[in-house]
Amino acid sequence: MKWRFAAWFLVIAAIIAGAGPAAAKDKNKPAPSPLVAAIDRCRQVSDSTQRLACYDAAANALVQAANSGAVAVVDQNEIRKARHSLFGFTLPKIPFFSGDETADEVQKQLDSTITSVQALNNGYYRFVIADNNAVWETTDGNISFDPPRPGQKVTIIRGPLGSYFLRINGQVGVRGRRVG
Numbered sequence: 063m064k065w066r067f068a069a070w071f072l073v074i075a076a077i078i079a080g081a082g083p084a085a086a087k088d089k090n091k092p093a094p095s096p097l098v099a100a101i102d103r104c105r106q107v108s109d110s111t112q113r114l115a116c117y118d119a120a121a122n123a124l125v126q127a128a129n130s131g132a133v134a135v136v137d138q139n140e141i142r143k144a145r146h147s148l149f150g151f152t153l154p155k156i157p158f159f160s161g162d163e164t165a166d167e168v169q170k171q172l173d174s175t176i177t178s179v180q181a182l183n184n185g186y187y188r189f190v191i192a193d194n195n196a197v198w199e200t201t202d203g204n205i206s207f208d209p210p211r212p213g214q215k216v217t218i219i220r221g222p223l224g225s226y227f228l229r230i231n232g233q234v235g236v237r238g239r240r241v242g
Contacts, residue, residue, distance in 0.1 A: 097124045097133060172218045176230070179210050188241070191216060197242030200228060207233045
């Protein structure tokens with residue numbers, strides 16, 4: 063009798079453990095827009111005349127919402143471009159920014175060219191890169207490296223815990239942050 067209880071306990075535990083990751087994945091997936099859900103409901107209508115009328119009404123509502131700016135439809139390529147342009151900023155946890163991005167798709171580094179430089183106090187520098195005119199600052203002051211100059215190459219590498227390392231003109235990396 064004890065072994066049956068143990069066997070059932072193991073089966074139930076395995077089912078719960080298997081359902082956990084699936085439930086977590088579905089929890090992160092955003093609920094579909096009511097406008098998209100309306101189009102999806104039209105697929106259930108069996109009568110072709112009623113289904114066409116349903117599709118016409120749902121599509122009209124979606125187009126009106128898009129034209130008024132209440133809804134924006136974007137594809138994966140547009141999302142990747144937006145993420146690229148925001149490299150260096152901490153993004154909010156909303157579906158547009160998190161999406162279905164896997165660990166392999168997370169941008170780990172950005173290669174660009176410095177377009178302008180401003181020396182700040184205590185050996186810090188602020189510079190603008192050609193990539194989206196992003197503004198970066200060094201956060202390591204009074205370090206021994208050649209000051210950045212316009213036209214030099216910069217590689218910005220994502221580090222742990224939201225940090226970034228700036229390799230300017232192939233020199234040893236310094237810590238930095240995006241400020242604009």
